[in-house]
Amino acid sequence: MADSQLLTDVRALVGREYGRVYAWDEVNAPMIRQWCEIMGVDNPLYTDPAFAANSAQDGLVAPPAMLQVWCMEGFHINNYAPGSTTENPYEVLKLIESYGYPSVVAVNSELTFERNLRPGEKLYYTTRLDSVGDEKTTGLGTGFFVTLVMDYFVEHKSGDEAVGQLLFRVFKFRPANNHAAEAAPAKVEAAAVVKRPKPGMSDDTRFFWEGCDAGKLLIQRCTQCQTLRHPPAPVCIECHSFDWDSVQASGRASLYSFVIMHYPEVAPFDHPNPIGLIELEEGVRLVAGLVGAKREDLRIGQPLQLEFQTFDGELTLPLFRPVVE
Amino acid sequence: MTLQNTKRFDDVRPGETLPELAIPITVGLIAGGAIATRDYFPGHHDAEAARELGSPHIFMNILTTNGLVQRYIEDWAGPEARFTALKIKLGAPNYPGDSMTFNGAVTRQDAATRTVEITLSGKNSMGNHVTGTVALVLP
Incomplete structure (x- = not known):
């Protein structure tokens, strides 16, 4: 059973909203081209101005799956673009961890898009702690599903515009296997190779x-x-x-x-x-x-x-x- | 690619399956994908650091998985399909030396908004790396 103080502390955080995290760079052609190159995306709508100008989009746009990329912190940990909040939207994970749930695995990433982004646009996002589920036991161990919602905006002089959203769910848990707990990293996206279960065998079978x-x-x-x-x-x-x-x-x-x-x-x-x-x-x-x-x-x-x-x-x-x- | 190559909503058949796409998983793709998505977490580019985390090798980051899902869907739908949702569930990690094979099928069509939903999976040697749905608005 989960510690009742933990549950009280966690519930107090649910619904909390965290401040803006800004993009280091505006939406730009070089980052788009390099992203397309590595992903193997060859849609000229992202990289060919002449094609894009003749399309229904009426000009270049950014690949939708890049939405998160623009506001990433980059090489230096916790080094967000100027003006970004110093609050930690992941504080609930630290809190749960302090009660003996050291591991975390990403479970869901759900992106929704209001429209395509265009070169020159400057983004930021805000984060809301959407929910923390009841304590659950899965194949990995026992812990909590934590759901955060990031809302992405483009800055305009006339008022900011919501352009997309990321729902991000992780499982913060105590591993079923204690040995794994010792080696458990702060960020794991891995599970062991799963073999076919073997049949029980007796003298009859x-x-x-x-x-x-x-x-x-x-x-x-x-x-x-x-x-x-x-x-x-x-x-x-x-x-x-x-x-x-x-x-x-x-x-x-x-x-x-x-x-x-x-x-x-x-x-x-x-x-x-x-x-x-x-x-x-x-x-x-x-x-x-x-x-x-x-x-x-x-x-x-x-x-x-x-x-x-x-x-x-x-x-x-x-x-x-x-x-x- | 031209506008003519974009699927028309009226041409999509219910239950239509997308062509399979196999993507070799390499150190270059994982590390390059992480950097192109500005994800410098060491587990995505440093094999030693990944092993200290309990992984056999570097593993693909989520933002690269999202990019590959977009590519798979876009290859089928054409350049002017507009994505309105890309929702994935994560499973077995992608390690170098493996291969991920995408499969997908049309699972919903809404004529009022000209939206089609595709349910997809990307499977490697250990099972599904990714499963999910993508929603597209088609001309």
């Missing part, structure tokens, strides 16, 4: 997974009454015999039913993630991933063919692919 490693799909068979069964179990469902061996499936099958996982998108799986209830031609069914299958093409009863794929160099799984009829 070991033959099945070892069969997969050998490229064979094995079905358990009762040696008393010859009944096939899957998933593996110690006792025959027909005659209650404990005696069994296995037979290799042909790999020919049909789609008995299926689901498509759309959400949540969990690494390392593909999304959408189609999963089938597969009827083998030998008569037993198993659950397995479907590959090479488009949602609109899947239909109950369609023929499938077994194939094995090895993940992370160590886990071989039976998957099924639609067969052209």
